[in-house]
Amino acid sequence: MKRRDLEFACAVMAIGLLAGVAGAATTLVLHTVEHLTYHYSFGTLLDGVTESSPARRAVGPMIGGALAGLGWWLLRRRARVPSLTDAISAPAPMPRLALSLDAGLQVLLVGAGASLGREGAPRQFAAALGDLGVSRLALTANDRRILLGCAAGAGLAAVYSVPMGGALFAIQIVLRSWSLRTVGTAMITSSLAVAVAAPVTRLDVPLHWPDANLSYLLTGFAILLSPLALVVGRGFNRLMQYAKTHRVGDSWLLIPAVAGAGLLVGVLSHWWPELPGNGKSVLTVSVASGLTMTSAGAILLLKPMLTAAFLRAGAVGGMLTPALATGAAMGSVVAMAVNSWTPLTVSVPAVSLACAAGVLAITQGAPAWAALFVWELARPPLWLLIVFAAAAAAANLLDSLLKKRSDHESPPATPDNARHIG
Numbered sequence: 001m002k003r004r005d006l007e008f009a010c011a012v013m014a015i016g017l018l019a020g021v022a023g024a025a026t027t028l029v030l031h032t033v034e035h036l037t038y039h040y041s042f043g044t045l046l047d048g049v050t051e052s053s054p055a056r057r058a059v060g061p062m063i064g065g066a067l068a069g070l071g072w073w074l075l076r077r078r079a080r081v082p083s084l085t086d087a088i089s090a091p092a093p094m095p096r097l098a099l100s101l102d103a104g105l106q107v108l109l110v111g112a113g114a115s116l117g118r119e120g121a122p123r124q125f126a127a128a129l130g131d132l133g134v135s136r137l138a139l140t141a142n143d144r145r146i147l148l149g150c151a152a153g154a155g156l157a158a159v160y161s162v163p164m165g166g167a168l169f170a171i172q173i174v175l176r177s178w179s180l181r182t183v184g185t186a187m188i189t190s191s192l193a194v195a196v197a198a199p200v201t202r203l204d205v206p207l208h209w210p211d212a213n214l215s216y217l218l219t220g221f222a223i224l225l226s227p228l229a230l231v232v233g234r235g236f237n238r239l240m241q242y243a244k245t246h247r248v249g250d251s252w253l254l255i256p257a258v259a260g261a262g263l264l265v266g267v268l269s270h271w272w273p274e275l276p277g278n279g280k281s282v283l284t285v286s287v288a289s290g291l292t293m294t295s296a297g298a299i300l301l302l303k304p305m306l307t308a309a310f311l312r313a314g315a316v317g318g319m320l321t322p323a324l325a326t327g328a329a330m331g332s333v334v335a336m337a338v339n340s341w342t343p344l345t346v347s348v349p350a351v352s353l354a355c356a357a358g359v360l361a362i363t364q365g366a367p368a369w370a371a372l373f374v375w376e377l378a379r380p381p382l383w384l385l386i387v388f389a390a391a392a393a394a395a396n397l398l399d400s401l402l403k404k405r406s407d408h409e410s411p412p413a414t415p416d417n418a419r420h421i422g
Helices: 003-038 045-051 054-078 084-089 096-111 120-133 141-160 163-175 180-201 218-224 226-245 254-268 280-287 293-312 320-341 348-364 367-378 384-409
Strands: none
Touching: 003 045, 003 054, 003 096, 003 120, 003 141, 003 180, 045 280, 054 096, 054 254, 084 120, 084 141, 096 120, 120 141, 141 163, 141 180, 163 180, 163 367, 218 226, 218 348, 218 384, 226 293, 226 320, 226 348, 226 384, 254 293, 280 293, 280 320, 280 348, 293 320, 320 348, 348 367, 348 384, 367 384
């Protein structure tokens, strides 16, 4: 074996181990913050929110938001925090400390109840640790990019115990490469990371699938729902993009802005305790058929609006689980409407997750990964992967067709309209 190949093999092992450490560390910190914020000892975040006092529900997220806003104000005054994609692609070493501190602030904010995804922090922290771990090895620029991209996917895999989902995330979304070297590295690092984080995560399946009456006709129903998934997914993307482009600057205003967003989610949690956190609570009650049509409709509107409020305030966090939660709420509304207003009967858990997969396919542009990730979160019967894949593929196909039509109808770039193109 050549020395370069030997060093790369050692780097792959190191990346997997460090990503597992990153996943375990962020999970521990997240759970600690959740328990401190809502003052509970056992159970899920939803249990903690439901059992906490009205004052704690409102004040806890506000204090967490103020602390996170203070941290970001101080951090951004001294360092630039690049996007993870830019940091992975840059030839220079990552700003490891800045990325790690930013990840820590994300965990603090999400643990306090912010409506943002928790998956951004372990991806950043895993990539920063991985960059440090392989910094002394003689790696080519392409090998370094593969390793750091796989570190991000492995960090995602570690916190949710989804080795296949984490590997495919690195392959299809971060690196966008199906080379043998990329696929092999992604599979090994994600599997190692899940194993290393197991003492903390206990390999628990994030969602508990109920014994539900299922039919293969769900595949056709999932395809019929694709236009709704397209509308919700595109609306989610546009709302988040608007919030990011109009966010509060990096001044001291970050503190009251993020605190205000925290207070908003805290107040609304009096009526909808599923709203605080990354969206797992919404997914949990959707799969358990625990939502009414009214509450599902309210969550469908409020979850993306709260996520946008935090982005508008200058906060940073993941978008995967908020998008999933929004899609699951839409699926619950549709399934309950069908069961109530028609002679048909459909599975609320299956339709909820099928819609979640469709929305995630739009927001991430990766239908295969969306279907696999949703299936791996709940581990329902294997054939339901076909249902989720049909929902994701149909929504993505509609999205592609609309984009092509829009590009075809767009006027050519002329001196008069060129500034409006792109």
